[in-house]
Amino acid sequence: MESTICPWCQTEIVWDEELGAEEQCPYCHNELKGYRTLNIQLGDEEEFEDEADGDEEGADYWEEGDTHLDAIRRVESFVAGGGDLLAYESGVEKVLDGQDEVPECPHCREYMLHAGQQEISGSSFEPVVPKGMQSPLLSGTLKLNVYVCSACFSVSRFLAEEERNTFIRTVSEKA
Template sequence: METTICPWCQTEIVWDEELGPEEECPYCHNELKGYRTLNISLGEEDELEEDEDLEAEEEGLGLWEEDDESHLNAIRRVEAFATDGGDLLAYESGVEKILDRQEEVPECPHCREYMMFAGVQTLGADYAPVVPEGAKGPLLKPAAKLNVYVCTACFHVGSFLSEDDRNALIRTVSED
């Protein structure tokens, strides 16, 4: 019998000689033949880092800039809280307590973390309702209420229609 070690889960696999090797690991079910390796030669690490830094500078990117820069800035802000004497575990625990008691827990559109309910905002005098073409009236009343949420990681603030105003919007659109 032939013995092989799965490159994914590091489990020893004993194959039956009559059946031969299979294409996937019986333990982790990952493909065995398609396993890709990355060869890294030691001693060239400094040169590689310098090349990456030069490429980033040529493209106008700093070391921390990525496609989703706001998420990285959020992580830095939360970590800054910990360095200023704050306790990150206490913060996370407090966030969990608040989120557990919320009826609705939306995800932040920027970093995909959960958002905490922060309060209610009423559309004010600067709101001018519009009557869409083909509708009998405006979609939202001038006194519509918005539920305001704050992201627990990047501190993005977002708002959504209150449940009553959502139902009113649905009734308004379905009547037309």
């Protein structure tokens, strides 16, 4: 029996001698004989823009209306306005390195930056008493951690650490 390793999924493929080698990996269904490399030449931004203007197919890709692509355009407009993308990315990395928690953005899966805390008082939060329980799961003043996505700039809020512990104790006692 002959064995091969798929260049795409790194899985060992053992072929039957009677059937012989196939053209597709049975696990990831990628071509085995057509393993290709894509070469991209980097040049001046002006050359890239000139090429992109003449390329109808590339223009369609950027006009699909995807939220993540809109965010990329915002970051690119920052760079076009004289901003330094490398400085932005290194600043994001520095902030992420200092965070205890690094949640992923629910929209684009990039890491989110901890921007601060928000306090919710009893007047803007009305707790609910779940069925089978005698008191609400959350009550009083709550603190939420506020996170901002560095790529698509969406905002997410999560219970602060002390609020999470209180929530866990409350649910455990009521169960």
